[in-house]
Structure formats: C-alpha cells, structure tokens
Amino acid sequence: EPEVTQTPSHQVTQMGQEVILRCVPISNHLYFYWYRQILGQKVEFLVSFYNNEISEKSEIFDDQFSVERPDGSNFTLKIRSTKLEDSAMYFCASSRDQNTGELFFGEGSRLTVL
C-alpha cells in the first residue's frame, strides 16, 4: 500500500540552527501539506502546496518557514532559524484532491530544539 515517508524520524538541533525536514508523498497525489503537533496538543495546519506553489498557509507559517518540491518527488519543510517553541512533531500529508479531507499522513519527524 502506498504511503507517505518522512525523514528524519527525530532531529535534535540547537536554537538558531536551520532544519530541513523531508517527505516523499504518495506518487499520484497532487496536494501536499505540512502539519505540526506540539506534545499533548492538537494537530495544526501549517501550509498546503499545489502545482509548485503555496496555496494556503496558516499564521504559524511565518517567514522562518519555507517549503519546496525540489525534484518532483521530495517535499521539504525548512525552518530557517529554529526557536525553542518549534519543538514538535511535524507531519507531512498528501491528498489526491483538494476537496477532500482524506489526508494521508506520514509517521512524522520529531524536532527537538535545545
């Protein structure tokens, strides 16, 4: 069964460092997303991406964040200068259709900022 894969599964970084989280969405999906979940809190929308551009972003997704689909298969989330409050589980998701909430999530990348 096709699945969304994410790397790394866990990353520890120092405050102020840049972090890149990587995702390989399901191959025939066209819409890609990043969500995050701070420990014990709800899953929060960060950004959606379609046709090589951001289609929607939340207020969390400020100038420190960027997304890219560099090679037609990978989908990356970059945090330019990490803060303590960026510590969370980051989930990549993909979907066939923008009109569905049937999102296929990866297993997540746990980011710990020290």
Place this chain on the structure above:
Amino acid sequence: EDQVTQSPEALRLQEGESSSLNCSYTVSGLRGLFWYRQDPGKGPEFLFTLYSAGEEKEKERLKATLTKKESFLHITAPKPEDSATYLCAVQAYSGGYQKVTFGTGTKLQVIP
C-alpha cells in the same frame, strides 16, 4: 474561526462495552467533517468523511454520524486494538478551503 471541540478528553472502556465519542463544531459553511485515528507516535490515519447532516458511515466496529452541529463516533463492542486517540476535523468553504482544522481528540483505552 473554525472550532472543533471533542469530548470526553479520555475514555476508558471494558472490552465489549459500547460507547460514543462527541465532536461539536463551529464553521462558516461545512465542506466536510472527518474522523481520524492516531496511535502514539504516529501520524493520523483517515477513517471517515461526512458531508451533510443525516449522513452515516460505518467501518467494522465504528460508525460515524453527523448533525448540523456535531458528529458522533459510535464504537460497538470495542476490542483492545481499538485503543487510540480519535481525532475529529473539519474543512470549511470559507477562506482557505484546503485547511483542515483538528480537535484535540479523545484518547480511548479499551481494557481486556
């Protein structure tokens, strides 16, 4: 702003003891309501989509229903493997329609 409230926060059931989880929502134009299951340390796993009041969906021991203000996830004769956090989420017509807003979830524990 879209809001999703789930209750109870946690639920402990004996194996075979049926119950219901509640999700109440406030959105300006519901495009869809979704139920997900999340196991510890994993990403959410899609279960159901409901689009309009009166709609019902079933999958094994789970049945999801929808009214104009809330949704219920009914669990019939649960088994220990049903233990997980169940997340409700909504997608609205207004504003950015690709965004899915999640509730905080109900953590279900089924005891053998």
